[in-house]
Amino acid sequence: MTTLTPPPALPKNAGRRRPLSRPFNWRRAIALTLLALAIAVSILPFYWVLRTALSSNGSLAANSANLLPADFNLGAFKRVFGLQSASEAIAEGGSGASINFWQYLWNSLLFSGITTACAVFFSSMAAYAFSRLRWKGRDAVFSLFLATMLVPPIFTALPNFLLIKNLGLLNSMLGLVLPYLFMTPFAIFFMRQFFLNMSREVEEAAMLDGAKHWRIFFQIIMPNAAAPIATLALLTFMGQWNEYFWPLLVGTSEESRVLTVGLGVFKSQSPQGAPDWSGLMAATLVSATPVLILFAIFGKRIVNSIGFNGTK
Amino acid sequence: MTMLTKPPEPGLSARAPRKSPKRGKPSDGFRGIGDLKIALFFIAPAMIGLILFYLVPTIRGIYLSFTEYSILGDPEWIGARNYERIAKDPLFWNALGVTSEYVVINIVLQTALALGLAILMHRVAKSTLIRGALLMPYLMANVIAALLWFWMLDYQIGVINQIIEWTGLPRVAFFGSEQWAIPTQALINTWRHMGYTALLIFAGLQAIPNSVYEAASIDGSKAVSTFWRITLPLLRPVLVLVLVVTVIGSFQVFDTVAVTTAGGPVNATRVLQFYIYQRAFNEQDFGYGSALAVILFLILAIVAFLQMKFLRGNQSDLD
Numbered sequence: 001m002t003t004l005t006p007p008p009a010l011p012k013n014a015g016r017r018r019p020l021s022r023p024f025n026w027r028r029a030i031a032l033t034l035l036a037l038a039i040a041v042s043i044l045p046f047y048w049v050l051r052t053a054l055s056s057n058g059s060l061a062a063n064s065a066n067l068l069p070a071d072f073n074l075g076a077f078k079r080v081f082g083l084q085s086a087s088e089a090i091a092e093g094g095s096g097a098s099i100n101f102w103q104y105l106w107n108s109l110l111f112s113g114i115t116t117a118c119a120v121f122f123s124s125m126a127a128y129a130f131s132r133l134r135w136k137g138r139d140a141v142f143s144l145f146l147a148t149m150l151v152p153p154i155f156t157a158l159p160n161f162l163l164i165k166n167l168g169l170l171n172s173m174l175g176l177v178l179p180y181l182f183m184t185p186f187a188i189f190f191m192r193q194f195f196l197n198m199s200r201e202v203e204e205a206a207m208l209d210g211a212k213h214w215r216i217f218f219q220i221i222m223p224n225a226a227a228p229i230a231t232l233a234l235l236t237f238m239g240q241w242n243e244y245f246w247p248l249l250v251g252t253s254e255e256s257r258v259l260t261v262g263l264g265v266f267k268s269q270s271p272q273g274a275p276d277w278s279g280l281m282a283a284t285l286v287s288a289t290p291v292l293i294l295f296a297i298f299g300k301r302i303v304n305s306i307g308f309n310g311t312k
Numbered sequence: 313m314t315m316l317t318k319p320p321e322p323g324l325s326a327r328a329p330r331k332s333p334k335r336g337k338p339s340d341g342f343r344g345i346g347d348l349k350i351a352l353f354f355i356a357p358a359m360i361g362l363i364l365f366y367l368v369p370t371i372r373g374i375y376l377s378f379t380e381y382s383i384l385g386d387p388e389w390i391g392a393r394n395y396e397r398i399a400k401d402p403l404f405w406n407a408l409g410v411t412s413e414y415v416v417i418n419i420v421l422q423t424a425l426a427l428g429l430a431i432l433m434h435r436v437a438k439s440t441l442i443r444g445a446l447l448m449p450y451l452m453a454n455v456i457a458a459l460l461w462f463w464m465l466d467y468q469i470g471v472i473n474q475i476i477e478w479t480g481l482p483r484v485a486f487f488g489s490e491q492w493a494i495p496t497q498a499l500i501n502t503w504r505h506m507g508y509t510a511l512l513i514f515a516g517l518q519a520i521p522n523s524v525y526e527a528a529s530i531d532g533s534k535a536v537s538t539f540w541r542i543t544l545p546l547l548r549p550v551l552v553l554v555l556v557v558t559v560i561g562s563f564q565v566f567d568t569v570a571v572t573t574a575g576g577p578v579n580a581t582r583v584l585q586f587y588i589y590q591r592a593f594n595e596q597d598f599g600y601g602s603a604l605a606v607i608l609f610l611i612l613a614i615v616a617f618l619q620m621k622f623l624r625g626n627q628s629d630l631d
Contacts, residue, residue, distance in 0.1 A: 031436045038429055039445045042507055045460050046448070048471060052463065065474040126358035133347035133354070145358070148366040152564055152612055154585050155605045158592055159369035159376065165383070182361020213350045242453035244567045249593065260455040264571050267459060277463055284459050291451050299444045306447070306511045 046288075053077065053282035057093030060277055076282035080266075094276045097269045101286050103255070104262035109290075110173055111247065111258050112240035115180035120233050123187030124225070128217050130188065131195035132203070142192070149185045153245065161249050171253040180240065187232055194228045195221065231305045234298055238291055259287040376602035383596050394603035404604065406579050407587040410494055414583060415562040417498035422558060423551075425502065426509035431539075433510065434517040443514070446507030454567030457504045462487065462572045465496065487573050490580040497581060500568050509554055516550030517543070552623040559619065560612050584608050 052060065053076050054069035063070035075092045078084045082100040084092070129135075130142045160179050169175030198221070206216050222229070244260040251257055257265065266283050270276045295302060377394055379387035398404050433442065449457065465472050465486040473483045486496040520543065528538045544551075566585040569575065575582035575590070582590075588608065592601025 028436055031432050035429070035432045035437060035442065038425075038432075038506070039442065041503070042446050042449050045464060045503075048464060049460055061469045064469040065471050065478075122357035122361070126355045129347075129351040129354035133351045135348040135351040138351070141355070145362060148362065150613065150616065151366060151370060152560075152605075152609055154564060154566075154588055155373055155609045156366060156369040158588075158598065158602055158605060159372040160365055162372075162383075162598070163364075163369070179361075179365040182365070183358035188358060213347070213354075217354070238451055242451075242455075244453065244455050244570075248570070260453050260567075263455050263459060267462075267571060277466075277469075280459060281463060284456050288452055288456050295444070295448070295451055300440050302451075303440050303443045303447055303511070306508065306515070 049281045049285050049288075052278055053285050055278050057274075057276060057278050076276075076278035077286075079276070079279045080283045080286055089279075092276075092279075093271070093274065094279050099262070099266055099269070099283075100254075101259070101262060101283060104257050104259045105286070105290075107173070107251070107255075107257060108241060108259040108287075111176050111243075111251075112237050114173075114177045115240050116233050116237040118177075118181045119184050119187055120229060120236060122181075123183045123232075124191045124222065124229065125217070126183060127188050127191035127195055128221060131192045132198075132221070133213070142188075145183075145185050145188055149189075157246060157249060160246075164250055170250055171256045173256065176247060176251050176256065176258070179246070184236065187236060190232050191225070191228065194225060198224065230298075231301055234294065234302060235305065238294065238302075241291055263287055373602050374606060376599055377606045378603075379599045381598040381602075383598060387599065390599070394600050395607075397600065398603055398607060403579065403582065403587060404607075407582050407584045410579070410581065411563060411565065411583045413494050414498050414565055415559060417495055418501055418562045419555065419558055421498065421502045422505055422509055423555065425506050426513055426554070427551075429506065429510035430513035430517055431543075433514050443507075443511055446510060448507070449504045450508035452504065454504065455571050457500055458568035458571040461496075461500045461503070488577060490577050493573055493577060493580040497565065497568055497573075497583075501562070501565065505558070509558065512554050513547065513550055516547050519550075520546050548623065552619060555623070556616050556619050559615055563608065563612055563615070 051067070051069050054072055054074070055063075056071040056073050056075060059071035075084065075088075079089050079092065079094045080099065080101045082102070084094070086097075126145070130138060130145075156179075164170060164175040164178065167175070169178065202220055203216055206220055211219075242260065243258075244264075247258045247261045248264070251261060263280075263283055267275075267280060270280060376387060378389060378391060380390050380393075381387035429446065452460075464470050465484075467473060467483060467485050467488060470486075472486075477483055484492060486492050524542060524546065525538065528542050533541070564585050565583050566589065569581050569583055569586050570589070573581045575586055584604070585608070588601050588604045591597045591604060
């Protein structure tokens, strides 16, 4: 990672690779400033959410650009978790409609957790068959799986909604998770890529010992793939956590709402004209927190996983 | 989910070529006829998912597009009538226009900003922390990004309008005016995706070997011409991929619109997917909704095909 090569020994090569950096150091300063600006644009809105969530609605208008919370209080969070009575909520600028983010949090957790666990596992199984086993038609079937990545989700969402409806699973957790349960084309692609590069030696030794394929898969392949599985699980979980369209179609009842849908409902219930901004921002923060925690713990893994372009 | 990611290096170190799964077959000796039976066991769950939730719905969706169907009762075959109606539907053409506007603004802004950011990172700072900070917005749900900006861009008491006023300019009705509604949606999306796209391009920059730049500077190439003649052409496969993914994703804009403007003001943000949603789910016109979805699917397929063909995205100049 040495981008800034030290001054080269030969004067002939002075400034090679990056002729800009040495003679014009101010360019580097400008570059760093621009980068800092981009980081500020990316991160400051999160602070603004926090600041608003800790403010009270009545004081926001008079302090619209004050960096500190306006009239600090935790009422917004109480409202979000259904800890305020309707009259209290209305007095603080809320809608007074019952809203319970504990329920939505739990639903989001179930929805994302179940789909991630199942999809990653089943996709790994399929990826094993597409990489470590040899059978007729393997590449054709794999191409079929890959091709489904091109199908826009809305296109399959309509018929899938009808299927879930006909099965009587609308507004149920099973109906929510079912289409995501068996695989995602991306997960298969991702795991196959990894399995293709694994050494065959251990596997072959195990086979000579008479081990069956399922034992090889569970005892050799999967343990050795712990790192990519963790990455894949993280990415899948966050993707599911942020999913909006499908839960909007299938999970509309109070009991089956996930966080994203709950946020939308909370926003639409908010009094027109004078929205419950601090309540909305508190809800937003609550919805973002789990992903923020995951990012704080696994940030490096997530950041480093991005950049595979599939063409090479 | 359109995450493009890099599988980490394998644990059981192996120096196998990336492509060509059919390279030397050391294990073939074990089973003469191949592993078909055992393979079927391993792909069975994924196969169920593929058939039930991708293949059958695709066929069913195309079938429904030729019917009149309001959830109650049975679909009634009406031939190509839905498509004829679409051709004469001003709301469809409006949706197509509005969506295209969104896509264009989005692509131009996002790609330009991301390319700039990637180059900045590549030149002055490669730390994971910086990349992580830039990636933060991408990890948030669209719904969150939408609400956050809905608040910050509020006409009355949003902080951005406050700042605009300080500079002496008039306040902007970001969500409330027909003229601004689509650019605002595109800005929100650009905010969310900018860092992610920059990281993809950054990875592409990292893959260009230093020897190329060295050769260029020995030949006396200036920084600007090095960028245009060397960096950009060598980045082409990555850029094409980014463009294809961004265009396809942008055409399917829904979440931010649904949460903030819900198609309005008037029809200003009634984008294609939102229009499909309204026809199918609000008006229970599943046949018409399906036909619209087929059209969207075709548009995406054509756009992706053209991009790959004309930008030669699957060929690299690095080999």
